[in-house]
Amino acid sequence: MTGQMEYIAALPGAAGTTVTVRGWVQHVRTQGKVAFLVLRDGTGVVQCVFVKSQVTPDVWERFGTLTLETAVSVSGDVRLEPRAPGGAELGASELTVLGASPVDYPIQPKEHGVDFLMDNRHLWLRAPRQVALMRVRHEIEQAIHDFFYARDFIHCDTPILTAAIGERSGLFSTEYFDEGTAYLAQTGQLYGEALAAALGRIYTFGPTFRAEKSKTRRHLTEFWMIEPEMAFYDVHDSMQLQEDLLVYIAQRVIERRRPELVVLERDVKHLEAIVGPFPRISYTDAVATLQQKGSTTTWGEDLGAEDEALLVADYTTPIFICNYPKEAKAFYMKENPEDPRTVLCADCLAPEGYGEIIGGSQREDDHDKLLRRIHEEGLEVDAYGWYLDLRKYGTFVHSGFGLGLERTVAWLCGTPHIRECIPFPRLMNRLRP
Amino acid sequence: MTGQMEYIAALPGAAGTTVTVRGWVQHVRTQGKVAFLVLRDGTGVVQCVFVKSQVTPDVWERFGTLTLETAVSVSGDVRLEPRAPGGAELGASELTVLGASPVDYPIQPKEHGVDFLMDNRHLWLRAPRQVALMRVRHEIEQAIHDFFYARDFIHCDTPILTAAIGERSGLFSTEYFDEGTAYLAQTGQLYGEALAAALGRIYTFGPTFRAEKSKTRRHLTEFWMIEPEMAFYDVHDSMQLQEDLLVYIAQRVIERRRPELVVLERDVKHLEAIVGPFPRISYTDAVATLQQKGSTTTWGEDLGAEDEALLVADYTTPIFICNYPKEAKAFYMKENPEDPRTVLCADCLAPEGYGEIIGGSQREDDHDKLLRRIHEEGLEVDAYGWYLDLRKYGTFVHSGFGLGLERTVAWLCGTPHIRECIPFPRLMNRLRP
Numbered sequence: 007m008t009g010q011m012e013y014i015a016a017l018p019g020a021a022g023t024t025v026t027v028r029g030w031v032q033h034v035r036t037q038g039k040v041a042f043l044v045l046r047d048g049t050g051v052v053q054c055v056f057v058k059s060q061v062t063p064d065v066w067e068r069f070g071t072l073t074l075e076t077a078v079s080v081s082g083d084v085r086l087e088p089r090a091p092g093g094a095e096l097g098a099s100e101l102t103v104l105g106a107s108p109v110d111y112p113i114q115p116k117e118h119g120v121d122f123l124m125d126n127r128h129l130w131l132r133a134p135r136q137v138a139l140m141r142v143r144h145e146i147e148q149a150i151h152d153f154f155y156a157r158d159f160i161h162c163d164t165p166i167l168t169a170a171i172g173e174r175s176g177l178f179s180t181e182y183f184d185e186g187t188a189y190l191a192q193t194g195q196l197y198g199e200a201l202a203a204a205l206g207r208i209y210t211f212g213p214t215f216r217a218e219k220s221k222t223r224r225h226l227t228e229f230w231m232i233e234p235e236m237a238f239y240d241v242h243d244s245m246q247l248q249e250d251l252l253v254y255i256a257q258r259v260i261e262r263r264r265p266e267l268v269v270l271e272r273d274v275k276h277l278e279a280i281v282g283p284f285p286r287i288s289y290t291d292a293v294a295t296l297q298q299k300g301s302t303t304t305w306g307e308d309l310g311a312e313d314e315a316l317l318v319a320d321y322t323t324p325i326f327i328c329n330y331p332k333e334a335k336a337f338y339m340k341e342n343p344e345d346p347r348t349v350l351c352a353d354c355l356a357p358e359g360y361g362e363i364i365g366g367s368q369r370e371d372d373h374d375k376l377l378r379r380i381h382e383e384g385l386e387v388d389a390y391g392w393y394l395d396l397r398k399y400g401t402f403v404h405s406g407f408g409l410g411l412e413r414t415v416a417w418l419c420g421t422p423h424i425r426e427c428i429p430f431p432r433l434m435n436r437l438r439p
Numbered sequence: 440m441t442g443q444m445e446y447i448a449a450l451p452g453a454a455g456t457t458v459t460v461r462g463w464v465q466h467v468r469t470q471g472k473v474a475f476l477v478l479r480d481g482t483g484v485v486q487c488v489f490v491k492s493q494v495t496p497d498v499w500e501r502f503g504t505l506t507l508e509t510a511v512s513v514s515g516d517v518r519l520e521p522r523a524p525g526g527a528e529l530g531a532s533e534l535t536v537l538g539a540s541p542v543d544y545p546i547q548p549k550e551h552g553v554d555f556l557m558d559n560r561h562l563w564l565r566a567p568r569q570v571a572l573m574r575v576r577h578e579i580e581q582a583i584h585d586f587f588y589a590r591d592f593i594h595c596d597t598p599i600l601t602a603a604i605g606e607r608s609g610l611f612s613t614e615y616f617d618e619g620t621a622y623l624a625q626t627g628q629l630y631g632e633a634l635a636a637a638l639g640r641i642y643t644f645g646p647t648f649r650a651e652k653s654k655t656r657r658h659l660t661e662f663w664m665i666e667p668e669m670a671f672y673d674v675h676d677s678m679q680l681q682e683d684l685l686v687y688i689a690q691r692v693i694e695r696r697r698p699e700l701v702v703l704e705r706d707v708k709h710l711e712a713i714v715g716p717f718p719r720i721s722y723t724d725a726v727a728t729l730q731q732k733g734s735t736t737t738w739g740e741d742l743g744a745e746d747e748a749l750l751v752a753d754y755t756t757p758i759f760i761c762n763y764p765k766e767a768k769a770f771y772m773k774e775n776p777e778d779p780r781t782v783l784c785a786d787c788l789a790p791e792g793y794g795e796i797i798g799g800s801q802r803e804d805d806h807d808k809l810l811r812r813i814h815e816e817g818l819e820v821d822a823y824g825w826y827l828d829l830r831k832y833g834t835f836v837h838s839g840f841g842l843g844l845e846r847t848v849a850w851l852c853g854t855p856h857i858r859e860c861i862p863f864p865r866l867m868n869r870l871r872p
Contacts, residue, residue, distance in 0.1 A: 030636070104833075106833070111832050128829065158482060167870060190599075197862065204481065206482050237481060399508045429595050
């Protein structure tokens with residue numbers, strides 16, 4: 007009697023019945039006449055206990071052949087076991103090898119260098135910590151979709167292949183039939199603005215690209231961004247939305263991914279501290295604070311990662327730094343009517359030194375001011391004709407922001423390097439596997 | 440008294456109160472001493488009624504200046520109006536112009552050629568039909584996420600930039616630092632298989648690319664695909680999942696996007712007919728049927744669009760065509776043990792001539808058979824080392840499929856050309872806007 011096929015995550019609900027689970031061998035250990043097999047199937051991990059006197063000699067012998075990552079099916083009785091991570095264990099009676107695994111499985115339970123692990127990313131992903139990161143990433147993604155769906159935002163997909171538009175340096179390019187060169191989008195924002203005029207409030211959710219030779223732990227050449235764009239939102243409305251979004255995401259992870267946070271050894275108190283209101287600090291005040299703290303940054307310069315860390319050190323929630331100097335920011339940000347040296351923007355910095363996770367602004371909605379900025383930046387005006395049209399035909403107050411997905415995952419999971427926060431990271435020296 | 444700011448979609452719930460709505464002028468008309476303004480704000484459309492005797496002369500005069508796509512705010516009393524599309528209308532008292540719109544707005548209420556409309560895609564998106572298409576697309580996307588989330592599938596993002604792997608022709612390429620050439624992914628499947636070994640059941644949701652000189656109404660160079668991959672699913676389990684998914688999506692659109700279907704003049708009966716079980720027809724039987732119907736297709740050839748249309752003509756649900764000849768399909772499909780000339784695959788064809796919307800298969804899980812197929816296809820074995828590893832270390836029965844998002848939107852909306860089913864389509868002669 008092999009019982010019904012079950013996922014490991016469902017075992018506590020099947021206590022007292024006989025079931026079959028399938029998965030891969032994570033760990034084996036024999037203690038005299040009892041043998042233990044830790045099995046993972048992607049939904050969870052369960053310990054299967056084989057008692058020599060209670061299984062056939064065949065099964066006992068077969069257990070002895072098991073190696074790391076062998077694919078097996080195990081049948082047995084489900085027992086509640088409060089000390090087990092998933093809350094249940096399996097009193098095993100049958101064992102079938104579905105797919106063998108040679109003893110040279112590359113990732114052994116010892117320390118490996120990151121380059122080696124990255125070369126074997128397709129296998130490294132099976133490790134408990136990596137599984138936990140992927141499951142939290144998944145929860146964050148669904149939380150974002152649910153957040154916006156409940157608020158009637160329209161999910162829109164903006165193009166990856168674009169003619170010259172957007173930011174200027176660090177572009178990947180490809181030949182595009184007879185149309186010349188296409189560039190891989192660094193942002194969907196400009197398209198998002200056109201969509202906001204059609205659909206009111208929208209968000210994009212897709213990959214973006216930066217061909218930058220950055221080798222920091224906070225940069226990928228390919229990363230995922232969520233870019234909401236809201237008609238009739240000013241920069242303050244936008245910050246409120248960002249705050250609501252981040253609080254919602256943190257709550258979802260706390261509520262639904264606690265087992266993964268345990269695997270990641272992430273102290274939940276850091277997530278519980280993510281409640282509004284997030285402090286809103288002007289750039290000008292921020293520079294004064296930095297100077298008090300000994301920074302040499304002067305008014306007019308953009309803030310670096312060290313400055314950001316200094317600023318956020320006093321807080322347990324994210325903070326907004328608002329109204330940067332025009333020169334430090336992109337051409338499409340709206341001039342601040344109260345101080346035209348600055349723009350109506352806000353960067354959101356995560357606590358614990360995780361740095362910028364959101365950049366956002368109110369968009370310049372004055373046609374002539376925007377055109378002037380395009381000229382000042384030396385951009386090709388022709389390429390921006392359609393973008394200027396949005397200011398010509400029924401211009402509207404609007405704001406938007408970009409949330410970096412991997413940075414958010416890294417922050418909530420307490421992982422210093424974002425390369426582990428995406429299944430197959432792309433770095434300047436890594437295109438494989 | 441201007442009242443609370445409301446979205447048009449929320450007006451029926453605000454009946455009897457005074458509100459302010461903001462949006463763009465879709466239509467104006469004056470009938471003696473009553474003037475009508477049809478306003479859209481992305482959430483819906485509402486008629487605002489101005490009675491000359493009940494508004495100030497200023498407001499009446501301002502109404503006279505309104506042009507298509509002017510951004511305005513209108514205040515007034517909400518009245519239930521069963522004959523109105525949204526169920527309410529506004530007895531207007533105030534009118535403010537927020538952003539003017541010159542009389543040369545390119546898209547006028549007359550026939551325009553498709554090239555002209557595509558050149559003005561950023562404005563065309565504001566048209567009622569385009570808004571409806573985007574909103575249905577959005578609903579389908581969220582439905583897909585909800586479907587998989589409820590079933591504990593893990594959403595994973597696979598890389599766009601890849602070293603040589605996957606399908607072979609029609610690749611966009613870009614220089615990638617010192618790593619040589621990177622290709623834009625045509626599929627995330629191979630990566631999805633690695634993730635299925637780590638996470639059990641996963642799905643990807645992202646853009647894919649084909650640098651093909653296709654000029655049909657069913658091809659884009661950049662399109663979005665959903666690619667689930669399931670450990671321990673055989674090809675039959677996978678077909679059942681596809682059926683469940685399509686039925687769920689259709690039901691969601693019927694339940695939640697009926698107003699959009701009305702705008703699209705889509706007869707709901709076609710969507711209501713999408714119920715299981717979907718017929719499963721072997722390729723061999725399909726060829727026999729085609730020959731009876733007069734087709735010249737012979738066993739061994741892939742089926743073309745005309746063949747597909749002939750086959751599906753007898754059905755109102757999608758149908759599966761199963762077990763194609765090996766030569767007609769990709770190298771990674773599992774050999775059919777009952778007929779090794781064929782593979783364990785299934786294409787899902789939509790009714791009404793919408794053609795293939797899903798391609799799927801059980802994957803070859805035998806290391807040596809897969810290696811032989813890679814050799815036979817003349818693929819570079821080195822590039823597939825990590826993919827072969829999945830068959831070396833704990834190989835497992837698994838299946839997956841790819842659902843084309845734009846084709847699904849086109850089918851459910853009854854739109855013949857998929858170029859209208861994505862915000863900014865990319866075609867071989869279209870990279871702008």
